Amino acid sequence: MSTSVHESPRFQKPKERRDFLGLASLYSAAIALAVAALGAIRLPMPSVFPESNSRVKLGPLPPFFAAGVTPVPEHRLWIFADDEGLYAMSAVCTHLGCVVTRLDNEGFHCPCHGSRFDAKGRVVEGPAPRPLAYLDLSISPDGQLVVDKQKEVGPEVRLKV
Numbered sequence: 001m002s003t004s005v006h007e008s009p010r011f012q013k014p015k016e017r018r019d020f021l022g023l024a025s026l027y028s029a030a031i032a033l034a035v036a037a038l039g040a041i042r043l044p045m046p047s048v049f050p051e052s053n054s055r056v057k058l059g060p061l062p063p064f065f066a067a068g069v070t071p072v073p074e075h076r077l078w079i080f081a082d083d084e085g086l087y088a089m090s091a092v093c094t095h096l097g098c099v100v101t102r103l104d105n106e107g108f109h110c111p112c113h114g115s116r117f118d119a120k121g122r123v124v125e126g127p128a129p130r131p132l133a134y135l136d137l138s139i140s141p142d143g144q145l146v147v148d149k150q151k152e153v154g155p156e157v158r159l160k161v
Contacts, residue, residue, distance in 0.1 A: 043096075054148050054149045054150035054151070055146055055147070055148050055149075056075055056146065056147055056149060057140060057144045057145070057146050058072060058075070058079065058144065058145045058146065058147060059144055059145060060143060060144055060145070061086075061139070061143065061144075061145055061161060064079050064081055064086055064145055065081045065086070065161075066081075067079075067081065068080070068081050069081075069102075071091075071102070073091075073099075075147070075149065076090065076091045076092050076099055077089065077090050077091050077135060077147060077149070078091055078102065079137075079145070079147075082158070084158040084160070085158030085159045085160040085161065086137055086145070086158060086159040086161070087134060087137065087155075087157065087158050087159065088134065088135040088136075088137050088147050089121050089132050089133070089134055089135070090132050090133040090134075090135055090149070091108075091132075092132075092133070093110040093112070093113070093115055093128055093132075094115075094123075094128045094129055094130045094131070094132065094133070095110065095113055095115050095126075095127050095128040095129065096112070096113065098110050098111065098112035098113065100115075100117065100132070105119055106118075106119065107119045107124065108121065108132065110128065113127055113128075114127070115127060115128035117131065117132055120155060121133075121134070121155065131155075133152045134152060134153050134154065134155050134157065135147050135148060135149055135151065135152060135153065136148040136151040136152070136153050136157075137159040138159065139159070139161070145159075
């Protein structure tokens with residue numbers, strides 16, 4: 001059983017550092033592309049998922065009328081009182097579901113992606129595709145203010161008491 005001189009490990013080309021680095025860069029690029037593709041696939045999906053019970057009791061009516069503007073951060077909405085009655089505006093950005101912040105009487109700002117809304121919730125600066133949602137308000141039999149977070153209404157709709 002004889003082996004040729006060319007098959008001997010002694011005469012084989014040694015593995016070079018260059019080969020290792022080349023393979024490492026190829027695998028790194030493939031992993032980076034896979035992670036970027038997963039992110040691009042997830043991008044159009046909103047971060048907010050529908051909740052099972054969309055009707056929520058917020059409390060008795062008088063404090064909402066007295067405050068004028070009441071943030072309700074645990075339910076991601078704002079309650080406004082004006083001469084015509086009460087109305088609720090969602091604090092969820094229509095772009096990807098981030099929570100907007102209120103800029104006093106100037107409007108709203110999405111800190112995540114830079115969307116800006118005026119005081120009525122209309123889009124002033126993108127990327128948000130549509131205005132903030134106005135939500136349905138009602139009064140429960142026990143006299144508490146109730147908001148339906150899945151039922152949108154027009155900006156002119158007010159709860160009159």
